[in-house]
Amino acid sequence: VFPNGAYGAGRSAMNGGIFGCNARSGQGSAFRQIGDVKIAVFTVVNALGTVTDREGNVVACHKGNNWPENLKATDLMRAAPDSVQPGWNGDEESPGAERKNTTISVVVTNRSMTPAELQRLAVQVHTSMARGIQPFASEFDGDVLYAVSTNEVETGPGETIPSMEIGVAASELMWDAILAAVPAHQVTQPDPDPELVLPARTLEKYAGTYRFSHLAELTVSVENGALVASATGERDVFQVKKGTPRPLLAATQDTFTVERGRYPFSIQFAGDEIIINPGRWQQTGYRVSAD
Template structure:
């Protein structure tokens, strides 16, 4: 069959038009895909929370700026330490699982100042995005450029704050990091469950599973300034100067005054969940990290900075017991801002700075533990709630793609069971557990080692209402 030339030209024109339309459609599709928000883009960002609180450290050092960002929906967050000019730094890593960005570069011992900022973040490996985001913000804001002697350098480390700590996998991302950087200001650091320490914990090796956070301390000797910062997400237990464990959900027959030496001396028995007859366990992934920074304004050589990092990091084994296990990823950065020259008139040797910083770091470790922990309300055996009211609470509540809670009414009692891939803290997938009324809309379970409560409000349920609450939304009525 032969096609006339005019008809062929017509077909070719039609084909070309179809190709243009196809390309246009693909371009529109790509544009729409890129315009679609990611899963975290609409999360409310809380910036510099706790800066005005009583627990915040206030100090005078214009060279050092701090910014924090938090996603309360996690909860999780990050902390940015930005320096007013490029500074020198060294790093010391301990434990079996450090997560860092650009830390290896600091080990090369170059004498010229190159570091701009340090980012400490939650979110495990995903939180490492925060460090590179701060670096690109320095370029985007015109603070740094592309010339070889003006390229931004930001290092960062992360803690593991997923698993048994919360029922979602929200992480500190680029948006949160850049907001925190641009809001950074000098002279204040919030201690406790803020910033990178928002969902930190400590003492998991003994089953304490106590809430933790970030801490800081500051001292000035003459013209020499020393500041230390730490995010305590340790497998070991925080220990005070009298040897007492600072925070712990204790086993059944544990002593009122709990010494770290008691737990350490009783190992390996004290590492087991049924030690002293306690059977109520709550599994936590053994992935922990304490990430720390020590900063001085005195000039230091690369060798002095490295020794400072090692000395202070080693000293932390007093305040965290045990320290630097195979399940910890401990990292410490030592920084000199080079504002005070060593020599005549500055009679504080680097070793003495290390001694002072080591003691300050113990203060910072203690300051990291927040005073408010999760509490459990008491069940009221005389409270009678009508069945019609209880039926309003029935349904399946979704916390994330892997965690849901199913609430049913059985024999006039409210029961709950985890219906997702994972347990919902004390409510497991093993079978339904009775909910005991504390108030009309607040319920708890039989008292165990770890506190637990749920609060029903409309189509949502709040697990452990308060500072570390988790919110589930009803997706199905039973």
């Protein structure tokens, strides 16, 4: 059993950061059997480039202002170098790419292969991944692919699947795995409820400083009858940037959001915990002090 999407090593994987897409991806897999020969591929797509389908469409992207509805990878690639710059196309909420990317993959077959054949299989399949991730293998991508044989199916004069043809099949499977790594549903943002007015005692209950790590803290305070979030650690906390406090808008009794921008964002309070983007990709902070 190998779950595709935001599981295992793919739990916090992302793609498309070079263009500011910052879409969620994960781990993906695909399998094919040809006679007695079995081929399985697995990949964790944490890529600087954007995942692209077989029609050239960008699979997932938090688009910038005025971007086409049917966004294609070639739209972004042809617009380079402008499209890789922060603030491109007049989008103020377009950060620079996060230079921490690794797409790690493996091809496994039960056909007996020599070390030289395995090395060529790895090169062939890894090169093919540039179709499904654009751009691919940049200087900021720590990409690697392993090729493995279990040596269960012996080769001989009458073999019907040469190693090169296994590479062809595995290359197409790897594109399937790349696509399977991207969840159909991305992070969403609730709409604030303009008619919801929370009492002061409820807001004061949420005030305090919450720690996500030794580098990231979020301080929530009550100002003029409303909650305000500030990043008070060394790093930003998603859409709450250091030095730029964000008013929190109530969506429910315990869930808040910010003014809608390019990237979705919500906060849920649960006792002494604060949960950023509740759901599959949530990050939890723990109260370290009351305001």
